[in-house]
Amino acid sequence: MGLLTREIERAPCTVEVSHCFDSLHAHVRFDNGAVIHPGDEVKVHGPEIMAPYGEVVRETREATIVRASRLERLWTRLTGDFEVMELCEFSFSEEVTL
Amino acid sequence: MNMALKHTADATTVEEGLAIQEEQARFDSKAATEVAMQNTLLTPRFYTTDFDELDAIDVTPVRADWDALIARMEADPNKGHFKKNADWDAVDWDGMEPQLRKEFIDFLISSCTAEFSGCVLYKEMKRRGANRDITQLFQLMARDEARHAGFINDALREAGVAVNLGFLTQKKKYTYFRPKFIYYATYLSEKIGYARYITIFRHLEAHPEHRFHPIFKWFREWCNDEFSHGEAFALLMKTDPKLTSGINVWWIKFFLTAVYATMHVRDHQRPAFHAALGVDPDWYGHEVFTKTSQISKQIFPITLDIDHRRWHRGLKRLQAANADLAQARAGKGLGARLRGLGAQARAAAAFVDLLTIPAKRHAVPASTRLEPAY
Numbered sequence: 124m125g126l127l128t129r130e131i132e133r134a135p136c137t138v139e140v141s142h143c144f145d146s147l148h149a150h151v152r153f154d155n156g157a158v159i160h161p162g163d164e165v166k167v168h169g170p171e172i173m174a175p176y177g178e179v180v181r182e183t184r185e186a187t188i189v190r191a192s193r194l195e196r197l198w199t200r201l202t203g204d205f206e207v208m209e210l211c212e213f214s215f216s217e218e219v220t221l
Numbered sequence: 222m223n224m225a226l227k228h229t230a231d232a233t234t235v236e237e238g239l240a241i242q243e244e245q246a247r248f249d250s251k252a253a254t255e256v257a258m259q260n261t262l263l264t265p266r267f268y269t270t271d272f273d274e275l276d277a278i279d280v281t282p283v284r285a286d287w288d289a290l291i292a293r294m295e296a297d298p299n300k301g302h303f304k305k306n307a308d309w310d311a312v313d314w315d316g317m318e319p320q321l322r323k324e325f326i327d328f329l330i331s332s333c334t335a336e337f338s339g340c341v342l343y344k345e346m347k348r349r350g351a352n353r354d355i356t357q358l359f360q361l362m363a364r365d366e367a368r369h370a371g372f373i374n375d376a377l378r379e380a381g382v383a384v385n386l387g388f389l390t391q392k393k394k395y396t397y398f399r400p401k402f403i404y405y406a407t408y409l410s411e412k413i414g415y416a417r418y419i420t421i422f423r424h425l426e427a428h429p430e431h432r433f434h435p436i437f438k439w440f441r442e443w444c445n446d447e448f449s450h451g452e453a454f455a456l457l458m459k460t461d462p463k464l465t466s467g468i469n470v471w472w473i474k475f476f477l478t479a480v481y482a483t484m485h486v487r488d489h490q491r492p493a494f495h496a497a498l499g500v501d502p503d504w505y506g507h508e509v510f511t512k513t514s515q516i517s518k519q520i521f522p523i524t525l526d527i528d529h530r531r532w533h534r535g536l537k538r539l540q541a542a543n544a545d546l547a548q549a550r551a552g553k554g555l556g557a558r559l560r561g562l563g564a565q566a567r568a569a570a571a572f573v574d575l576l577t578i579p580a581k582r583h584a585v586p587a588s589t590r591l592e593p594a595y
Contacts, residue, residue: 140386145303147333147370148340148363149386152348161269161397171387176378203397209266210342210403211410211480212335213487214328214417219547220490221323 130190132157138167139181142174151186162191162199261330261377262385265338267395268345274400276352283456286590287354290452294361302442303372309435314380317433324494325434326380333373333384339407340366358453365446372443376436401464404454405476409517411451413480416512418444419595424500431499448593455520455589465522465585473521478576481510481525485536486543506536512595519589523580535575542568 124130134157140149151167159165167186174180191199280287314322340363347359374384398406422440425432432438458464465473488495488502495502507527514524526532542564549561 138389140389141367141371142374142386144371144375146364146367147337147374147384147386148344148367149337149389150341150344151389158349159267159269159395161395164392164394165267166392167390169390171390173385173387199395200397203268204399204402206266206396207398207402207406208479208483209338210398210406211483212332212339212414213484214332214335215324215487215491215494216327216331217487218327218490219544221320221327 124190124193124196126193129192129195132188132190134186134188136167136184136186137181138172138184139179140172140174141179142176143179144177153186154183157188159188160191160196161203162195164189164191259382260385261382262388263334263337264388265334265341267393268342269349269395269397270346270400270403272346272349275346275350275355278352278355278457278460280354280456280460283459283589286588287456290449290456290590291354291357291361294358294365294449294453299365299442299446303368303439305375308438312379312434318493318497320493321433321497322380324491325497326377326382327491328494329373329377329380329436330382330384333370333377336366336370336373339363340370342403362450362453365450369443369446372439373436376434401469401472404458404464405473406480408451408454408458408520409476409480409513411447411454412516413484413509413513414447415444415451415593416509416516416595417484418447419593420505420508420512421498421500423595424498428499431497433497445593448591451516452590458520459589465520470523474523474525474580475576477517477521477523477525478572481506481513481527482536482539482572482575484509486540489540503533516591518583518585519591520585522585523582526578526581529578531574531578535571535578538571539568539575542571 135154137152137154138150139152141147149172151165165186165188167184169182169184172180172182172184317325343359343363343366347356347363350356350359377384418440421437422444425437463469485502485506488506492502495505510525510527514527518524546561546564546568549557549564551557552560
């Protein structure tokens with residue numbers, strides 16, 4: 124990993140999208156055990172995965188992981204906390220008027 | 222499980238060809254319904270944290286309380302609750318006053334996104350962790366959040382709004398939060414969520430004529446899940462006294478102030494929603510802050526002085542500055558930019574004014590565990 128350079132790697136992944144009454148969720152798991160670090164970018168390839176209502180779709184796909192440079196990773200670690208209020212839910216969007 | 226659709230050209234037998242065609246037709250009719258609906262792309266954020274620090278948590282000091290809480294979450298008493306039954310009255314979406322409809326849909330979408338994002342975060346923590354206590358907790362919480370998201374999604378579908386989960390194939394950047402900030406923010410979020418929902422539930426029990434949608438009838442069990450999640454974060458914080466002492470008390474004060482102030486601003490931006498419920502947002506805010514403060518005494522050594530003369534004034538100033546900022550941002554030209562900068566400065570000053578109100582200190586009980594009592 125370079126100080127300023129980004130590395131790109133590809134990883135097989137399993138995508139699970141559940142569009143059911145008892146569970147609405149969507150997850151990506153890397154099948155080769157790849158681990159994501161702060162500042163990395165992930166893109167799952169292929170067409171949008173759309174689960175029809177009432178179904179769970181599980182697909183094997185390929186993902187590209189753009190690794191953050193060392194500097195970016197450090198920067199994300201130092202500044203990510205500023206956005207931590209995102210974790211709080213307030214029932215409404217931040218739009219002042221609708 | 223739904224496999225990726227095959228094309229009839231790939232079929233090797235007639236039967237298989239017909240089956241594929243049938244499957245395709247089923248998919249097409251569903252797809253057509255979805256297209257007719259207003260499409261809302263869910264855009265959760267993706268996070269990483271210090272997973273080694275999470276794994277290092279040792280729940281031994283709170284083991285008895287921890288095991289009891291996890292056992293109850295595993296028993297899943299709310300499992301059958303999130304189902305529509307006869308209590309789910311028909312909703313007259315077309316007859317709903319347009320502004321109320323907009324604000325209510327904003328409420329449903331924001332709540333669904335929040336539950337969904339919570340699910341993504343908890344699942345990530347479950348997957349990356351190696352400490353069995355921690356991964357088990359996050360798995361259970363992810364389950365609850367996905368269930369709540371599914372329930373809200375169903376209400377949205379009735380309103381003709383389809384959520385789109387296609388975000389996975391877009392580029393996503395992972396940001397980073399320190400574990401302790403995750404604890405403070407999510408603990409407060411879960412507990413204030415409980416206080417918000419139960420306050421509305423009790424208000425509507427007394428004034429059922431204001432219940433304009435059946436989803437409010439489900440608020441009690443829903444918020445009991447939020448309460449349990451908050452309990453788990455309280456126990457996590459209890460394992461390490463440093464998290465609630467020293468410099469961290471300042472962080473706690475910051476989070477309390479930021480969460481309360483944001484709630485005040487957001488609630489006042491939705492007047493039609495609150496009017497329809499027959500709720501005065503100022504009264505509601507004070508009720509919710511009072512309950513949240515009372516609950517958070519279980520783990521935080523301070524509570525905010527919400528009866529201080531500067532408290533309400535600060536909230537009002539912040540709200541006014543925020544509204545002016547939005548107006549300035551919608552405008553163009555140097556004048557609008559200057560007004561925007563002025564509004565930002567006023568918002569910052571109002572927040573500092575709130576943050577510098579002396580907090581109330583109190584002793585924290587030896588055992589954190591609470592049961593929902595409101």
